[in-house]
Amino acid sequence: xxxxxxxxxxxxxxxxxxxxxxxxxxxxxxxxxxxxxxxxxxxxxxxxxxxxxxxxxxxxxxxxxxxxxxxxxxxxxxxxxxxxxxxxxxxxxxxxxxxxxxxxxxxxxxxxxxxxxxxxxxxxxxxxxxxxxxxxxxxxxxxxxxxxxxxxxxxxxxxxxxxxxxxxxxxxxxxxxxxxxxxxxxxxxxxxxxxxxxxxxxxxxxxxxxxxxxxxxxxxxxxxxxxxxxxxxxx
Amino acid sequence: xxxxxxxxxxxxxxxxxxxxxxxxxxxxxxxxxxxxxxxxxxxxxxxxxxxxxxxxxxxxxxxxxxxxxxxxxxxxxxxxxxxxxxxxxxxxxxxxxxxxxxxxxxxxxxxxxxxxxxxxxxxxxxxxxxxxxxxxxxxxxxxxxxxxxxxxxxxxxxxxxxxxxxxxxxxxxxxxxxxxxxxxxxxxxxxxxxxxxxxxxxxxxxxxxxxxxxxxxxxxxxxxxxxxxxxxxxxxxxxxxxxxxxxxxxxxxxxxxxxxxxxxxxxxxxxxxxxxxxxxxxxxxxxxxxxxxxxxxxxxxxxxxxxxxxxxxxxxxxxxxxxxxxxxxxxxxxxxxxxxxxxxxxxxxxxxxxxxxxxxxxxxxxxxxxxxxxxxxxxxxxxxxxxxxxxxxxxxxxxxxxxxxxxxxxxxxxxxxxxxxxxxxxxxxxxxxxxxxxxxxxxxxxxxxxxxxxxxxxxxxxxxxxxxxxxxxxxxxxxxxxxxxxxxxxxxxxxxxxxxx
Numbered sequence: 143x144x145x146x147x148x149x150x151x152x153x154x155x156x157x158x159x160x161x162x163x164x165x166x167x168x169x170x171x172x173x174x175x176x177x178x179x180x181x182x183x184x185x186x187x188x189x190x191x192x193x194x195x196x197x198x199x200x201x202x203x204x205x206x207x208x209x210x211x212x213x214x215x216x217x218x219x220x221x222x223x224x225x226x227x228x229x230x231x232x233x234x235x236x237x238x239x240x241x242x243x244x245x246x247x248x249x250x251x252x253x254x255x256x257x258x259x260x261x262x263x264x265x266x267x268x269x270x271x272x273x274x275x276x277x278x279x280x281x282x283x284x285x286x287x288x289x290x291x292x293x294x295x296x297x298x299x300x301x302x303x304x305x306x307x308x309x310x311x312x313x314x315x316x317x318x319x320x321x322x323x324x325x326x327x328x329x330x331x332x333x334x335x336x337x338x339x340x341x342x343x344x345x346x347x348x349x350x351x352x353x354x355x356x357x358x359x360x361x362x363x364x365x366x367x368x369x370x371x372x373x374x375x376x377x
Numbered sequence: 378x379x380x381x382x383x384x385x386x387x388x389x390x391x392x393x394x395x396x397x398x399x400x401x402x403x404x405x406x407x408x409x410x411x412x413x414x415x416x417x418x419x420x421x422x423x424x425x426x427x428x429x430x431x432x433x434x435x436x437x438x439x440x441x442x443x444x445x446x447x448x449x450x451x452x453x454x455x456x457x458x459x460x461x462x463x464x465x466x467x468x469x470x471x472x473x474x475x476x477x478x479x480x481x482x483x484x485x486x487x488x489x490x491x492x493x494x495x496x497x498x499x500x501x502x503x504x505x506x507x508x509x510x511x512x513x514x515x516x517x518x519x520x521x522x523x524x525x526x527x528x529x530x531x532x533x534x535x536x537x538x539x540x541x542x543x544x545x546x547x548x549x550x551x552x553x554x555x556x557x558x559x560x561x562x563x564x565x566x567x568x569x570x571x572x573x574x575x576x577x578x579x580x581x582x583x584x585x586x587x588x589x590x591x592x593x594x595x596x597x598x599x600x601x602x603x604x605x606x607x608x609x610x611x612x613x614x615x616x617x618x619x620x621x622x623x624x625x626x627x628x629x630x631x632x633x634x635x636x637x638x639x640x641x642x643x644x645x646x647x648x649x650x651x652x653x654x655x656x657x658x659x660x661x662x663x664x665x666x667x668x669x670x671x672x673x674x675x676x677x678x679x680x681x682x683x684x685x686x687x688x689x690x691x692x693x694x695x696x697x698x699x700x701x702x703x704x705x706x707x708x709x710x711x712x713x714x715x716x717x718x719x720x721x722x723x724x725x726x727x728x729x730x731x732x733x734x735x736x737x738x739x740x741x742x743x744x745x746x747x748x749x750x751x752x753x754x755x756x757x758x759x760x761x762x763x764x765x766x767x768x769x770x771x772x773x774x775x776x777x778x779x780x781x782x783x784x785x786x787x788x789x790x791x792x793x794x795x796x797x798x799x800x801x802x803x804x805x806x807x808x809x810x811x812x813x814x815x816x817x818x819x820x821x822x823x824x825x826x827x828x829x830x831x832x833x834x835x836x837x838x839x840x841x842x843x844x845x846x847x848x849x850x851x852x853x854x855x856x857x858x859x860x861x862x863x864x865x866x867x868x869x870x871x872x873x874x875x876x877x878x
Contacts, residue, residue, distance in 0.1 A: 156731050156732055158732030332686075333686035334727060334728075
């Protein structure tokens with residue numbers, strides 16, 4: 143199979159960190175706070191690497207949008223088994239207002255440029271909980287989508303996806319190329335082992351700007367305020 | 378290297394054989410001696426306690442059950458009274474009364490001790506610190522925390538972490554153990570390598586003596602050389618010299634960057650060389666160096682369904698670094714990992730910087746004790762040895778016991794020279810015990826090790842003290858005990874050997 147998979151990996155505040163709202167209520171404190179790869183993105187990377195190990199796809203490309211620091215996140219994906227990385231440079235105000243619409247436009251452009259056959263994303267990010275990027279990307283590309291995937295099987299040029307829905311599990315068959323979003327039970331991400339961490343240092347990460355892809359990252363949304371939920375009670 | 382001399386051996390035998398009564402015998406020095414002639418609790422006593430501690434004098438046998446049994450479920454007492462004071466003054470009144478009435482008392486914190494020191498042997502009154510859980514003060518410039526003895530270690534950690542500090546000690550029992558108990562047993566734990574022992578970090582204590590006198594040595598000073606340092610007597614005395622009611626302790630700053638590496642080694646020799654390399658290349662940022670063997674890993678996989686993050690190896694190492702600069706620490710750590718991988722000292726490994734992954738890697742070391750409880754009866758040995766000899770004991774023991782034991786595993790604070798040797802059998806087996814003891818203690822004594830590195834002596838190991846301490850030292854301990862607790866009401870049958878009188 144000569145398929146190429148694009149995997150989106152987002153750098154988010156670590157799941158275990160206690161979130162603090164900025165005093166001016168424009169957002170949360172991110173300076174000096176521990177960040178890591180979005181847990182659903184880890185699951186997406188694991189699924190892509192598994193497909194490669196089964197020789198069902200040829201190349202796994204990890205993509206992240208953001209400032210210099212997202213290269214760490216891409217390196218983690220490379221250490222898990224991705225072949226190369228693409229760093230889409232977005233920084234400053236543009237990064238603060240970067241959301242699913244702009245990211246999905248970036249992914250759609252990259253999918254065409256890299257001639258990808260499959261895009262695997264996490265179902266949502268744990269910082270904004272949007273759960274929109276996968277769906278929007280599929281719509282922009284006019285590709286089928288298998289969202290909330292708890293099982294993915296490649297059958298010739300079709301994808302069988304078992305989806306977790308409110309009523310239970312729904313199984314669908316979609317044509318490639320397609321977009322899949324990973325849910326919690328899709329797999330258990332592997333630990334990046336030292337030999338792979340060493341190898342990852344030599345893997346290539348190319349830089350690209352949104353403008354090069356013909357994407358305008360300006361936002362149509364304005365954040366009015368960010369507030370902490372009232373505490374229910376004290377321990 | 379000195380073997381136990383024939384004289385030493387005879388002395389130990391003599392003391393065991395002639396210890397009062399039938400309980401402890403040469404075949405079983407860990408068993409309870411017969412009950413000493415303390416008074417028994419009367420209705421009048423209960424009336425006194427109920428007036429002093431209304432609603433906090435427990436006599437319901439169902440409620441008492443869990444306080445009468447140790448965490449390992451290997452020793453059980455018959456106490457009929459559990460007292461829950463809230464203040465030092467209440468503790469003082471309890472002890473003054475018990476001393477006058479000649480009633481024995483068993484102080485109890487989180488009841489997580491592993492040598493039977495935290496539960497009654499007979500009908501000793503249980504004095505619990507569970508309601509003494511107030512933080513008194515915290516100074517965020519000096520990092521000095523003052524709190525009551527019943528504060529749970531994990532709660533103190535959470536309190537401090539919000540203020541950018543941490544406790545200087547950490548152990549698997551953190552969710553249940555009390556700081557008073559930690560201090561009374563001089564608990565070691567996972568951070569000793571970096572922050573030292575409680576003997577250095579505890580700055581002051583408030584202790585209630587056997588006759589009810591309150592000894593307030595709750596200094597919050599880093600340096601104070603005025604007279605004898607009394608608190609050192611109580612640290613590690615396992616509740617036999619006084620009841621600790623408050624502690625002041627020096628806390629380190631919370632590290633900004635914590636990394637954990639989980640490595641696999643194919644031999645113990647390579648593990649030791651990795652340790653040397655680690656000390657050299659990581660230096661001041663090293664905060665923990667722990668090991669577990671392949672048998673431990675199989676038990677974790679079998680009983681707790683934990684996954685081995687790397688390829689199967691004979692030995693596994695957990696290395697933690699803690700520092701104030703993430704970039705600096707990661708660079709050092711990666712250089713070290715590259716070195717040990719390319720020189721083949723280490724065959725595989727993984728690294729974590731995120732909190733959830735770090736917890737997952739640590740649980741592979743912290744939950745071994747729990748995994749062992751699923752294998753039946755565990756014989757636990759906590760030994761200090763010269764670091765090169767640590768695994769020799771595990772291997773010799775395997776050879777010595779053969780098929781008699783189901784599992785013989787080794788793990789522990791290898792960086793501190795401390796081995797946790799654990800042997801299991803489906804159920805309690807006196808023949809197996811006879812094969813293990815005194816072999817394990819003689820082996821340890823031969824290499825001038827300690828028969829109890831951090832767990833203490835409690836009930837189970839009190840008569841083995843002579844394997845690691847000379848008789849003159851033990852005699853002096855007896856004199857100090859007699860001076861501070863002439864009636865012997867504080868945690869009797871524990872820590873000091875039966876024939877100390």
